[in-house]
Amino acid sequence: MxxxxxxxxxxxxxxxxxxxxxxxxxxxxxxxxxxxxxxxxxxxxxxxxxxxxxxxxxxxxxxxxxxxxxxxxxxxxxxxxxxxxxxxxxxxxxxxxxxxxxxxxxxxxxxxxxxxxxxxxxxxxxxxxxxxxxxxxxxxxxxxxxxxxxxxxxxxxxxxxxxxxxxxxxxLGGGLIGRTLRPMRLLASAADRFGMGKSEPLAEEGPAEVRRVITAFNRMQARIQQLITDRTQALAAVGHDIRTPLARLRLRAESIESAPVRDEILDDVAEMDAMVGSLLAFLGGEDDPEKPVLADLAVLCATLADDAVDHGRAVEYVGPYHLEHVFRQLGMKRALSNLVDNGLHHGTEVTIGLTKTSDAVVVTIEDNGPGIPPEQLQSVLEPFVRLDTARRRDTLGLGLGLAIVVRAVALEKGTLSLVNRPEGGLRAEIRLPTVS
Structure with missing residues (x-):
């Protein structure tokens, strides 16, 4: 034909x-x-x-x-x-x-x-x-x-x-040139949306050179989207395959009579499970299947504090009894849990604070640990970064805890900042903009 x-x-x-x-x-x-x-x-x-x-x-x-x-x-x-x-x-x-x-x-x-x-x-x-x-x-x-x-x-x-x-x-000339360059503006907007995780094909129109660029862009984002889908599916399969032998290893470790050996093996299994969980949470978060809903953020913070207390940890919640906000519940719960666990791992006491200003909801996580060197407050937010000088070397996971928090807060269009407290310890602050 x-x-x-x-x-x-x-x-x-x-x-x-x-x-x-x-x-x-x-x-x-x-x-x-x-x-x-x-x-x-x-x-x-x-x-x-x-x-x-x-x-x-x-x-x-x-x-x-x-x-x-x-x-x-x-x-x-x-x-x-x-x-x-x-x-x-x-x-x-x-x-x-x-x-x-x-x-x-x-x-x-x-x-x-x-x-x-x-x-x-x-x-x-x-x-x-x-x-x-x-x-x-x-x-x-x-x-x-x-x-x-x-x-x-x-x-x-x-x-x-x-x-x-x-x-x-x-x-007249400006209008005609603007009409000719309109597909380029649409291409720039589509590239920005694709960078935010919104993939959609762009209509192939305009001059021949622009159409070729749009065609290449559509093919590129289709390949990238397919790679992301394949990787997510592979991660899910690998996570399932790895956690199955870990579960068997945990069961077999329970039968070891020597308590010190049994505890060491169980700690290793827990560390491996934490590594797998953090890796899957970080690398499998592009799809963002969870939708933001109106929920009570104060109840979520209080529940995290109560669960920690039930496990014998010193966690206190300071804030209102109820504060409704539109957010992704699972993602925010994972982010706050990572911050609380991080504070408890490097300190002995953690305080969860919640306040509301005229334009934002502010969640703070404060611990009494050693803090972080000022020059490394930003680098610690990057994936796979673990600070050996300020924190102990027995940190669980792969250094993805704070990176997962950064991603969860970014999905809410919020900001995460870390600062050392004058009295000692670290203060993590999450600012979530209020919906006007």
């Missing part, structure tokens, strides 16, 4: 196409602006001819007796300008024609000695230029253009049109 691949421009091709399109639009609008400027130039020429015609007409009319001036004014009229002589002055000059009036006076300085008035007379979509120039005896020769002109100020119109074209082209 033959597959037909739809031709598509690459990322560079699309950017070039967008720039070409923007250039064409700019060229087209610039052509319109040029034509507009040409029209302004033509009007400048008309203004120059008006100045010249007005000087000649004023001179001819002024040399005639008053009775012949009206006829002379009509005689000097042309197809472009209508001339008339009147004793009355025309209306005052219009401010919108101040630039054109200044140009006329600059072109024909002789008109500066006589009052010159110019104004616009609206007519349809345009306006006629009307006005008059005073004669030496105080009478006026009036004029009016035969063709209507645009009433916009020339320089202002050119600036506004140029700015409008530039803004339109920039907005």
């Amino acid at each position: 033959t597959h037909f691949v739809r031709p598509s421009l690459g990322l560079i091709g699309r950017v070039v196409a967008i720039l070409l399109f923007a250039t064409l639009v700019e060229f087209a609008m610039s052509t319109v602006l040029y034509e507009r400027a040409s029209q302004f130039s033509v009007r400048d020429d008309e203004g120059r001819r008006l100045a010249e015609h007005l000087v000649i007409a004023r001179r001819l009319v002024a040399t005639r007796p008053p009775a012949e001036r009206a006829e002379m004014a009509r005689a000097v009229s042309t197809a472009h300008y209508a001339m008339a002589w009147q004793a009355d002055a025309p209306p005052p000059s219009d401010r919108s024609l101040s630039e054109m009036r200044s140009k006329v006076l600059a072109w024909e300085p002789v008109l500066q000695s006589a009052p010159l008035r110019m104004r616009l007379e609206p007519a349809g979509t345009g306006s006629f230029v009307t006005g008059g120039a005073a004669l030496p005896d105080g009478s006026w020769i009036h004029f009016r253009t035969a063709e209507a002109i645009d009433s916009l100020d020339e320089s202002r119109s050119r600036i506004l049109i140029a700015l409008g074209i530039a803004a339109a082209v920039m907005a």
Whole structure:
């Protein structure tokens, strides 16, 4: 079966196409602006001819007796300008024609000695230029253009049109480039979600280069997800297979008559079981099958303290009787248990504290042990790290207890901090943000 691949421009091709399109639009609008400027130039020429015609007409009319001036004014009229002589002055000059009036006076300085008035007379979509120039005896020769002109100020119109074209082209080009790069933004968001454990295929769209990247990303996350699933299943199988002989070994150790040998073997079995449990808890936690629910965190803390007391350990709970919060019960119980066990292993007394602030729920675990060197307070949170200088070497497990706590707290979007107490011992603080 033959597959037909739809031709598509690459990322560079699309950017070039967008720039070409923007250039064409700019060229087209610039052509319109040029034509507009040409029209302004033509009007400048008309203004120059008006100045010249007005000087000649004023001179001819002024040399005639008053009775012949009206006829002379009509005689000097042309197809472009209508001339008339009147004793009355025309209306005052219009401010919108101040630039054109200044140009006329600059072109024909002789008109500066006589009052010159110019104004616009609206007519349809345009306006006629009307006005008059005073004669030496105080009478006026009036004029009016035969063709209507645009009433916009020339320089202002050119600036506004140029700015409008530039803004339109920039907005259009930016929108097209943003649309072209949209699949890259979606890819970045998908990568962030995948980093948080949320795997979902991304639609393969966009330029050819981007589609190839998205295809590779989808394949990569599918392979990684499959590796995680296979590893989790393998860990579950290995954990079951290892714990079965450990259980048999524990039963056989019970039959050993020598108490010291029996206790040593049982301690070794307990240590191996703790190692397997911590390893499975740490390496099998990516799926996060547990969902957060509204539960009583105070009851959980009090229960951990009571269980420890029942086993002859000095654990005290200080806090409210009830404090409801949305969290993962099993994960938080495992985290708090690890902190309590850690404190009891390196100290003799542990205090569980629970308080609530305006924006967080704070759980503290304090012990009276030797503490941790300040320079190692952060490294101890990393997996497989065991401190031999500050803690005893007979620590159970693989150094994953605090790493499991860090992961459990991160799932709740909280923070874990360790600090040495001034009076001695370690203080572990878990801050869980409250749901607004």
